[in-house]
Amino acid sequence: MPQPTLPVCLEVRQLSYRYPHFALQAVNFSLRRGELLAIIGPNASGKSTLLKLLAGLLAPEAGAVLIDGRPVGGLDLRERARRIAVVQQESPLLFPIRVLPFVLQGRYAYLRALGFEGQDDLEVARQALVATRTGHLAERLVQELSGGEKQRVLLARALAQEPELLLLDEPTLHLDIGFQVELLRLVQQLARREGYAVALVSHELNLAAEFADSVLLLQQGRPLRLGPPAEVLERELLEQVFETELEVLIQPETGRPRVVLRAAPDAPEKGGPATS
Amino acid sequence: MTTVLTWQRVARTCALLAGALLLLAFVAMAVGAASLPLRAVGAGLWEALTGAPTSLSPEHRTILLFVRLPRILLAMIVGAALGVAGAGYQALLRNPLADPYVLGVSSGAALGAILSLVLAGQAPVAMPIAAFLGATLTIAGVYFLGQRGAELSPYTLLLAGVITASFLSALITFLLNFLSGRDLRGIAFWLMGDLSSPAPMALGWLALGVLGAVAAIYAVAGPLNLLLGGETEAEALGVNVRRTKLIVYLAASLATGLAVSVSGAIGYVGLLVPHLVRLLFGSDYRLLIPATALSGAVVLLAADTLARTVVAPTELPVGAVTAVVGAPVFIYLLRSRLPGRPSGPGSGGGA
Numbered sequence: 001m002p003q004p005t006l007p008v009c010l011e012v013r014q015l016s017y018r019y020p021h022f023a024l025q026a027v028n029f030s031l032r033r034g035e036l037l038a039i040i041g042p043n044a045s046g047k048s049t050l051l052k053l054l055a056g057l058l059a060p061e062a063g064a065v066l067i068d069g070r071p072v073g074g075l076d077l078r079e080r081a082r083r084i085a086v087v088q089q090e091s092p093l094l095f096p097i098r099v100l101p102f103v104l105q106g107r108y109a110y111l112r113a114l115g116f117e118g119q120d121d122l123e124v125a126r127q128a129l130v131a132t133r134t135g136h137l138a139e140r141l142v143q144e145l146s147g148g149e150k151q152r153v154l155l156a157r158a159l160a161q162e163p164e165l166l167l168l169d170e171p172t173l174h175l176d177i178g179f180q181v182e183l184l185r186l187v188q189q190l191a192r193r194e195g196y197a198v199a200l201v202s203h204e205l206n207l208a209a210e211f212a213d214s215v216l217l218l219q220q221g222r223p224l225r226l227g228p229p230a231e232v233l234e235r236e237l238l239e240q241v242f243e244t245e246l247e248v249l250i251q252p253e254t255g256r257p258r259v260v261l262r263a264a265p266d267a268p269e270k271g272g273p274a275t276s
Numbered sequence: 277m278t279t280v281l282t283w284q285r286v287a288r289t290c291a292l293l294a295g296a297l298l299l300l301a302f303v304a305m306a307v308g309a310a311s312l313p314l315r316a317v318g319a320g321l322w323e324a325l326t327g328a329p330t331s332l333s334p335e336h337r338t339i340l341l342f343v344r345l346p347r348i349l350l351a352m353i354v355g356a357a358l359g360v361a362g363a364g365y366q367a368l369l370r371n372p373l374a375d376p377y378v379l380g381v382s383s384g385a386a387l388g389a390i391l392s393l394v395l396a397g398q399a400p401v402a403m404p405i406a407a408f409l410g411a412t413l414t415i416a417g418v419y420f421l422g423q424r425g426a427e428l429s430p431y432t433l434l435l436a437g438v439i440t441a442s443f444l445s446a447l448i449t450f451l452l453n454f455l456s457g458r459d460l461r462g463i464a465f466w467l468m469g470d471l472s473s474p475a476p477m478a479l480g481w482l483a484l485g486v487l488g489a490v491a492a493i494y495a496v497a498g499p500l501n502l503l504l505g506g507e508t509e510a511e512a513l514g515v516n517v518r519r520t521k522l523i524v525y526l527a528a529s530l531a532t533g534l535a536v537s538v539s540g541a542i543g544y545v546g547l548l549v550p551h552l553v554r555l556l557f558g559s560d561y562r563l564l565i566p567a568t569a570l571s572g573a574v575v576l577l578a579a580d581t582l583a584r585t586v587v588a589p590t591e592l593p594v595g596a597v598t599a600v601v602g603a604p605v606f607i608y609l610l611r612s613r614l615p616g617r618p619s620g621p622g623s624g625g626g627a
Binding site: 077 | 281
């Protein structure tokens, strides 16, 4: 659990954004340092749009995103990159690059014009590699890494920005369950030990339930509920939002919810029997 | 083993390339339709640098200082301009095969230059300006033709460039009818890419313009590195994406326009040289831009020296030499650098 003494890092007030066929409406929440927020919801519910607004990559139509009390949109680009780091869904690299120089790209906002990275930048990058357990990959080509390794290297580059706020857009996409758990555990540790405020978008309800301090559920651009996992991941609510028959179990040891499919006996090919 | 770039490494690499360039220039001074002794070359260079009279014969002086030296300098400047323009377009368009010639930008610049000849005659500044305008308009047109929806497909972009080049060449052929009084063989050579006719503008101004364009692209070398990994990623890392792209767009087009206005459409230098430099020194633009400028000078000087020696006493247009090497390399890169299915940029998903 986050220590309540840590200060609020991110404040979102009445945040709205409009596309031609879709609108994100009146989102409100605040995020303390050390806190991990999971943003969940069906496809096209506005999760990634919200994350881009938090990152300052989109300008809000109404409302405000404040980081340490200052509007994100008013920050100089480099200043913003020193406060907010974004791990986006990986886009292809044009030319081969090794892991260490790739992670050093996170230092761009700290370099002078035409500058080269110095010893201190190198030290920050190496610490980021250690924190994400990718030190052994430093000399490998990014293009040759496995999905789980690549995600951790992207996270390392974000940490090299030395941000207060870490935003992750579906960081576990395309990862097998082992890598998913490993990555989320890592992110949770970073939030708790290093005091990053973390907001992540995920389709994995159970990862959100297990690792998040709070969960924000969106549906068609509207915030439906915000709170601790057990208060948001309720059966009736999830069944209505995801239009699927679900079961929510509460883990007796942790009190955290666990979402499972309700087996439909007349359609075994959809749910299928559990194979442990 | 260190993979981290330092300014010392940039300086060392540039010194090495500059040394190679000087050595090659020395050789290029000696060879040609008349082969000159190296001692005469040395004397000629000494005269050119210090102005002090030497024992050089008047005939040799003419060949060295008024025929070969200007041409060698021209080859160097044009090679640097085309190489850096290619490296700039590759990052700007996120396409490893971008090159001013392949994208039709050189044809656009040539069309602009010929239009200025038709309309304004031999006005000294009109031609490079018209060539620059032709280059900027063409690359903008190819960019919009290459776009499908919001995505810029690398294949569609290249096709758009090739088709645009063919269309513009047809327009050039049409315009040539209005220049029939002029030396059409000269124009035909120029269109293929040629360094044999004396530059219509002072070498000093040409060098200054190219240097400005190279410096402008070098100034955004750091942001360009990040741009290679995607625009929103670069923006999140603190890059002013719009300003960076505008600078590269204008500077690469200026370099192309200047090069074409003095030497016609020399192909593939902007493709070959940056890839060769990446292979040798890595793909960090803070090293790539200066190394490409120097290597571009080396490569085009070597190509031009071949062009005027292999069939001596006549010569080939240098564009023929670069195309003989460049076209196969283009095909190789097309097959190895772009994803197998033309379904978008899905490469880089190793293991």
